[in-house]
Amino acid sequence: MFPTAPSPDEPKLTRAGGALWRLHFNDVKGNIHIQEDPGANDHVSRIVAYRISDGRMANIARFKDVYFKPDGAQFITNDEESSGVIDAGEGGQLYLMTITDWNLIYG
Numbered sequence: 001m002f003p004t005a006p007s008p009d010e011p012k013l014t015r016a017g018g019a020l021w022r023l024h025f026n027d028v029k030g031n032i033h034i035q036e037d038p039g040a041n042d043h044v045s046r047i048v049a050y051r052i053s054d055g056r057m058a059n060i061a062r063f064k065d066v067y068f069k070p071d072g073a074q075f076i077t078n079d080e081e082s083s084g085v086i087d088a089g090e091g092g093q094l095y096l097m098t099i100t101d102w103n104l105i106y107g
Contacts (some may be wrong), residue, residue: 003099012026016033017053023031029052029053030048030051030052031050031051031054032049033046033047033048033049033050033085033095034047034049034062035047035051035081035082035083035085035097036048036081038078038079038080038081039079039082040078040079041078042069042070042078043061044062044063044064044065044068044069044080045063045068045080045081045082046061046062046063047059047061047082047085047095047097048060049059051086060095061082061095061097063080063082063099067080067083068075068080080099080100081099081100082099082100083097083098083099084096084098085097086099
């Protein structure tokens, strides 16, 4: 594992590696979907769309604070993650994905 620098927005957040590497594509249009895995940190993970054409980023999904933030009313775990984002509609309006709650598996 390669440690990364702390997030300037959340200095207490630590990660055991991971980064968005700069990639070069020829004639590619669309978005890259970035899935966060906070690794048992108190940051609630999201899925972020990165538009290749201009570098714009936007959140397209986020885990609910009520379940995954430590002070949430129905807190489950801080070790949530998503995987397998599939475009289920036309034009990027509907996505399917799986979520893993490690508390249910190992808790």
